[in-house]
Amino acid sequence: MSATSDQDLIESWRDEPAPLLPVLHAFHDRDGYLSEESMRSISQGLRTPIAELFTTVSFYHHLATEEGGKEKPRVCNGPVCCLRDAGKLLEELGEGATAMPCPGRCDEPVAVLRGDEVLLGLSATELSPIPSPLPAPNPGGLDECVFGSIREPGRSTLEGYRKTGGYEALEKAVNKMTPAELVEEISDSGLAGRGGAGFPTGRKWKAVAEAPGNPKTIVCNADEGEPGCFKDRAIMDHDPHAVIEGMALAARATGATRGFIYLRYEYPGTCAILERALNEAKAAGLLGENILGADGFDFRIHLRRGAGAYICGEEGSLLNSLEGKHPFPRNRPPYPVTHGFEDLPTVVNNVETLVSAPPIVLRGAAWYQALGEGELAGTKVISLSGDIARAGNNEVPMGLPLGTLLHDWAGGPAREHELQAVTMAGLSGGFLAGDDLDVTLDEPSIRSRGSFLGAGGIIVFDQGRDMVAAARNAMEFFADESCGKCFPCRIGTKRLTERLAGSSGPGEMAGWEAEVRDIGKVMKATSACGLGMAAPLITESLLKYFPEEIARRLK
Amino acid sequence: MIEKDDSRTMILDGVEVSFTPGETIYEVASRSPGEIPTLCYDKRLDPFGGCRLCVVEVEGVRNPVASCTTPASEGMEVRTSTEAIDEHRRILLELVASENRQIDVDPLRGYASQELTELVDRYEARTGRFEGARSGSSRTDDDNPFILRDYDLCISCYRCVRVCAEEEGDHAINVLNRGFETRISTEFDGSLKDSDCTFCGQCVQTCPTGALGDRKAMRYEGEPGNIEKTRPICPYCGVGCSIDVMTRDDRIIGVQPAMDGPANLGALCIKGQFAYDFVQHPDRLSTPLIRGEDGELHEATWDEALDRAAAGFKEALEKHGAESVYGVASGRAPNEAAYTMQKFIRAGFGTNQIDNCSRA
Ligand SMILES: Cc1cc2nc3c(=O)[nH]c(=O)nc-3n(C[C@H](O)[C@H](O)[C@H](O)COP(=O)(O)O)c2cc1C
Ligand code: SF4
Ligand code: SF4
Numbered sequence: 001m002s003a004t005s006d007q008d009l010i011e012s013w014r015d016e017p018a019p020l021l022p023v024l025h026a027f028h029d030r031d032g033y034l035s036e037e038s039m040r041s042i043s044q045g046l047r048t049p050i051a052e053l054f055t056t057v058s059f060y061h062h063l064a065t066e067e068g069g070k071e072k073p074r075v076c077n078g079p080v081c082c083l084r085d086a087g088k089l090l091e092e093l094g095e096g097a098t099a100m101p102c103p104g105r106c107d108e109p110v111a112v113l114r115g116d117e118v119l120l121g122l123s124a125t126e127l128s129p130i131p132s133p134l135p136a137p138n139p140g141g142l143d144e145c146v147f148g149s150i151r152e153p154g155r156s157t158l159e160g161y162r163k164t165g166g167y168e169a170l171e172k173a174v175n176k177m178t179p180a181e182l183v184e185e186i187s188d189s190g191l192a193g194r195g196g197a198g199f200p201t202g203r204k205w206k207a208v209a210e211a212p213g214n215p216k217t218i219v220c221n222a223d224e225g226e227p228g229c230f231k232d233r234a235i236m237d238h239d240p241h242a243v244i245e246g247m248a249l250a251a252r253a254t255g256a257t258r259g260f261i262y263l264r265y266e267y268p269g270t271c272a273i274l275e276r277a278l279n280e281a282k283a284a285g286l287l288g289e290n291i292l293g294a295d296g297f298d299f300r301i302h303l304r305r306g307a308g309a310y311i312c313g314e315e316g317s318l319l320n321s322l323e324g325k326h327p328f329p330r331n332r333p334p335y336p337v338t339h340g341f342e343d344l345p346t347v348v349n350n351v352e353t354l355v356s357a358p359p360i361v362l363r364g365a366a367w368y369q370a371l372g373e374g375e376l377a378g379t380k381v382i383s384l385s386g387d388i389a390r391a392g393n394n395e396v397p398m399g400l401p402l403g404t405l406l407h408d409w410a411g412g413p414a415r416e417h418e419l420q421a422v423t424m425a426g427l428s429g430g431f432l433a434g435d436d437l438d439v440t441l442d443e444p445s446i447r448s449r450g451s452f453l454g455a456g457g458i459i460v461f462d463q464g465r466d467m468v469a470a471a472r473n474a475m476e477f478f479a480d481e482s483c484g485k486c487f488p489c490r491i492g493t494k495r496l497t498e499r500l501a502g503s504s505g506p507g508e509m510a511g512w513e514a515e516v517r518d519i520g521k522v523m524k525a526t527s528a529c530g531l532g533m534a535a536p537l538i539t540e541s542l543l544k545y546f547p548e549e550i551a552r553r554l555k
Numbered sequence: 556m557i558e559k560d561d562s563r564t565m566i567l568d569g570v571e572v573s574f575t576p577g578e579t580i581y582e583v584a585s586r587s588p589g590e591i592p593t594l595c596y597d598k599r600l601d602p603f604g605g606c607r608l609c610v611v612e613v614e615g616v617r618n619p620v621a622s623c624t625t626p627a628s629e630g631m632e633v634r635t636s637t638e639a640i641d642e643h644r645r646i647l648l649e650l651v652a653s654e655n656r657q658i659d660v661d662p663l664r665g666y667a668s669q670e671l672t673e674l675v676d677r678y679e680a681r682t683g684r685f686e687g688a689r690s691g692s693s694r695t696d697d698d699n700p701f702i703l704r705d706y707d708l709c710i711s712c713y714r715c716v717r718v719c720a721e722e723e724g725d726h727a728i729n730v731l732n733r734g735f736e737t738r739i740s741t742e743f744d745g746s747l748k749d750s751d752c753t754f755c756g757q758c759v760q761t762c763p764t765g766a767l768g769d770r771k772a773m774r775y776e777g778e779p780g781n782i783e784k785t786r787p788i789c790p791y792c793g794v795g796c797s798i799d800v801m802t803r804d805d806r807i808i809g810v811q812p813a814m815d816g817p818a819n820l821g822a823l824c825i826k827g828q829f830a831y832d833f834v835q836h837p838d839r840l841s842t843p844l845i846r847g848e849d850g851e852l853h854e855a856t857w858d859e860a861l862d863r864a865a866a867g868f869k870e871a872l873e874k875h876g877a878e879s880v881y882g883v884a885s886g887r888a889p890n891e892a893a894y895t896m897q898k899f900i901r902a903g904f905g906t907n908q909i910d911n912c913s914r915a
C-alpha cells in the first residue's frame with residue numbers, strides 16, 4: 001500500500017471544522033515526524049503562513065520534526081514517576097529517549113510513551129501496556145454520581161451503556177423537559193466546574209443558551225495535563241458514552257450544534273475508545289440530525305487530539321489550539337460563553353463536569369446536592385498517587401476529611417515512613433503539610449489554607465522525601481509549560497526554578513526568601529492566566545512548611 | 556432601541572471621565588494625565604496583554620487587570636497608580652532587566668528602541684536582582700543589509716511578530732518554542748532574506764529594546780553632532796507616507812516612520828524606510844542633460860530640456876502619427892499627476908497608448 005499523498009491528507013480534513021490538529025497528526029502518523037516538506041504542504045493547503053505553522057508546531061511537545069522522532073520513547077519526569085526513579089529508566093532506555101511531563105498514569109508509575117502506546121513499569125525490561133484500572137468501590141458504600149455505574153460490565157459499549165440506564169437522561173431531557181428546565185436542573189444541583197476553576201455549570205450553560213450568535217459549540221476539555229490528575233482518563237476509558245451523553249445534554253440545553261472533544265495526545269488508547277463510542281452513537285442516531293426523533297435537535301461531535309502542551313487545557317489556549325492558532329491563552333473578557341470557538345458562544349466543560357450531568361438529570365438536582373457533606377453540593381473525583389498504599393481514583397463526597405481519604409479509603413502510607421505532605425490540584429495548589437492536613441476536601445476549607453482543590457489531584461509525599469527537590473520538580477514543570485505570553489510567568493517560573501535548584505540567586509535565606517516572595521507576589525497578581533498565578537503556590541507553601549529544609553539547602 | 560448618546564462614565568483615579576463603549580481602560584486613561592507604563596503595547600496593534608506593566612486596580616476585582624486589554628465599563632472605579640501597583644511594575648521591570656544584557660542602545664537603532672531603558676530608569680529597576688539565565692540569542696549570521704537581529708536584547712513582547720502580521724500582512728516571523736525559551740523566528744529558523752520578509756522595517760521601529768536595529772542608520776552610531784528630524788512625504792509612491800528624515804550636518808543618516816502620519820500611521824515599505832541613498836548619491840543627476848551634436852551629454856536648463864523634448868515629440872507625431880507615442884506614468888505619481896498624464900497623452904497626442912509602471 002502506498003502512502004497517502006499530501007494532497008489527499010489535506011483534502012480529507014480541509015473542510016472539516018478545526019482541521020489543523022488532525023492534519024498535523026495525519027502527516028505525523030504517516031511519516032513518523034513532520035518534515036519541512038510536510039509543513040510547507042500543510043501551510044499551502046490550509047492557507048496558514050509558514051512561519052506561523054512552523055512555530056506553532058514547535059509549541060507542542062509531542063510533534064517530532066526529526067525523522068523517526070514519533071517512535072522515540074518518552075519517559076515521564078513528573079512528580080510521581082520521579083519518586084520511582086524515572087531518571088534511571090530514562091538512562092536505561094538509552095539514546096533517543098527523552099523526558100516528558102506527566103502523561104496521567106501516576107497511579108502506576110513509571111509511564112513511557114512510545115509512538116501510540118503507553119507503557120508502564122519500573123525498568124526497561126518490565127515495560128508493558130496496561131489498561132486504565134477501574135476505580136475501586138468506596139469503603140462506605142456511599143452513593144456516587146460520576147462512578148455510579150462505571151463498574152457495570154460492558155459499560156463502555158453502547159449496548160452495555162444502554163442496559164445500565166445510559167441515554168435515559170437524554171431521552172428524559174428531550175421528551176419531558178424544555179431546554180430551560182434542563183439548565184435549571186443543573187443550576188439547582190450546585191454542580192460546578194471540575195476542571196479546576198469551579199465555575200457553576202448551570203450558569204455557564206445559561207449564558208451560552210442566551211448569548212446571541214450561531215452555531216454554538218460544546219467543548220469537552222479532555223486535556224487533563226495537570227500532573228497527578230488521571231480521573232478524566234479513567235472516566236473516558238470506562239464510560240465513554242457518558243461523556244457523549246453529557247455533551248448532548250449541554251447541546252440540548254444551549255442549542256449548540258457542534259461539539260469537540262479536545263483530548264490530550266498522551267491518551268492514545270482513550271482516543272480509540274472515544275472514536276468507537278462516537279461511531280456507535282452516530283450509527284444509533286444519538287448524534288447527528290433530529291436526535292431521538294426531536295425535530296431540529298442536531299448535534300455532532302468531533303474528536304480532536306492535542307499534541308502535548310499543558311497550557312492547552314486552559315480554555316482560551318484550547319480554543320486557539322482548536323482553531324489552529326498559536327496556543328496562547330486569550331485575554332478575558334470576553335469569555336468563551338460569548339466569544340469561544342470561532343468567536344461564537346461556547347461551553348467549555350471538563351470531562352468530569354459533563355459526565356455528572358446525566359445522573360443529575362435522571363435522579364434530580366436534590367439528589368446530587370445531597371451527596372456532599374452538610375451544605376456542600378455533590379462529589380469530586382480525586383486522583384490519588386505517590387506514597388500511598390492504594391493509588392487511584394476515588395469519588396468522594398464534597399467535604400470528606402482529607403485524612404479519611406488518605407487513611408481509611410486509601411490505606412495510609414505506602415512505605416514505612418509517616419506522611420509528610422500532599423499536593424493539591426495536582427501541582428497547581430502547591431503543598432499542604434503539618435496541621436493543614438486536617439482540611440476537608442472542598443474549596444472553602446482548602447482555600448482557607450492558601451491552596452485549592454482544583455481538578456482534584458493529590459500527590460502524597462512521605463517523610464523519606466526531599467521536599468525542596470519535589471518543589472524544584474514542580475517548578476520545572478511550570479517553567480517548561482509556561483506558554484511564554486506574559487512576562488511574570490515566562491521569567492518568573494524560570495527564576496523560581498533556578499532558585500529552587502540553587503543555580504542562581506542569593507545564597508542566604510533572607511535574600512533568597514525576599515526574591516522568591518517578590519517573584520511569587522507579582523506572578524500571582526499580574527499573570528495572564530491560571531498557570532502563572534498558581535505556580536508560586538509551590539514556593540509559598542515550601543516556605544510555609546519547610547523553611548528549615550530550604551535553609552539547609554542554601555548552606 | 557438605539558441610544559443616541561453612546562457615551563458612558565467611569566472613575567479614573569478619583570475623577571469622573573467619559574468613554575465610548577468598546578474602549579479599553581488604557582485608551583480612556585491615555586486621555587488623562589499620568590502615564591501607564593507599557594512594553595507590549597503599540598496602539599496600532601490588537602492589544603496583547605503580555606508585559607503586564609499596564610495593570611491597574613479595579614474596585615471590587617481581586618487581582619489587578621491589564622488596562623490595555625480590559626474594556627472600560629459603566630461606573631468602573633480604576634486606580635492607575637498605587638503603592639502596590641507601582642511595586643508590581645518595579646518587580647516586573649527588574650525581572651525583564653534580569654533576562655536582558657542590560658545595555659543601553661543608541662536611539663538610531665529604531666523609533667521605539669528607548670522604551671525599556673526609559674521605564675527601567677523611571678521605576679529605578681536597575682537593581683541587579685533576580686539574576687539568572689539570559690533569554691534570546693542574537694542572529695549574527697543574518698547578514699542582510701537592513702535589519703540587525705540582536706535578540707540577546709529581546710524581551711519577548713512580540714510587537715515585531717504582531718506588526719508584521721497585523722500591519723504588514725507578511726507573517727514573516729513568529730514565536731518559536733514557549734516559556735523562557737521563546738525566540739523570534741522565521742520559517743525553519745532561517746535568515747530574513749529566505750523568508751516572506753519584505754524588509755519594510757516595521758518590526759525594527761516598534762521594537763522597544765533595540766533588539767531589532769536599523770542597520771543603515773546604525774552606520775552613523777556614535778558620531779558627534781545633533782540629529783535633526785524633518786518631516787516630508789516619502790517621494791516614492793502615491794500613498795504619501797509621512798517620514799521623519801534624520802540628518803546630521805545636512806547628511807541623511809536614516810529614516811523613521813511618522814507614527815502620526817495621516818496616510819501611514821507609522822507604516823512604511825522597504826523603499827520609504829531604507830532606499831534613500833540615492834538622495835545624496837554622487838551619481839544622482841541634479842540638472843537636465845541634453846545630448847549635443849558631438850554625441851556627448853551637456854548640462855542644460857529646464858526650459859532648454861523641455862523645448863528639446865517637445866520638439867522630439869512633435870517630430871515623431873508628424874513623421875509617424877499618434878500611434879508612435881506611448882506614455883508610461885510613474886508609479887511614484889499620485890492620482891492627480893497620473894490623471895494629468897493620461898489627459899496629456901489622450902488629448903494632447905490623440906492616442907490611448909497610456910500605461911503605468913506599477914506592474915511589478
Ligand atoms: C494552566 C491551566 C490548565 C488547565 N487544564 C485543564 C484541563 O486539562 N482540563 C480541564 O478540564 N480544565 C483545565 N483548566 C481549566 C479550564 O480553563 C476551564 O476552566 C475548564 O475546562 C472549564 O470546565 P469546567 O467548568 O467544567 O471545569 C486549566 C486551566 C489552566 C489555567
Ligand atoms: S501565566 Fe504563563 S501560561 Fe499563562 S499566559 Fe502567562 S506565560 Fe502563558
Ligand atoms: S521587515 Fe517587515 S516584513 Fe520583514 S519581518 Fe519586519 S515587519 Fe515583517
Ligand code: SF4
Pocket residue numbers: 708709710711712713714715716739758761762763764765766767
Ligand atoms: S525583537 Fe523586539 S519587538 Fe520583537 S519580541 Fe523581541 S523585544 Fe519585542
Ligand code: FES
Pocket residue numbers: 076077078079080081082102103104105106107109110111227228
Ligand atoms: S505519570 Fe508520571 S507523574 Fe503522572
Ligand code: FES
Pocket residue numbers: 592593594595596603604605606607608609610621622623624
Ligand atoms: S501593555 Fe498591557 S500587558 Fe503590555
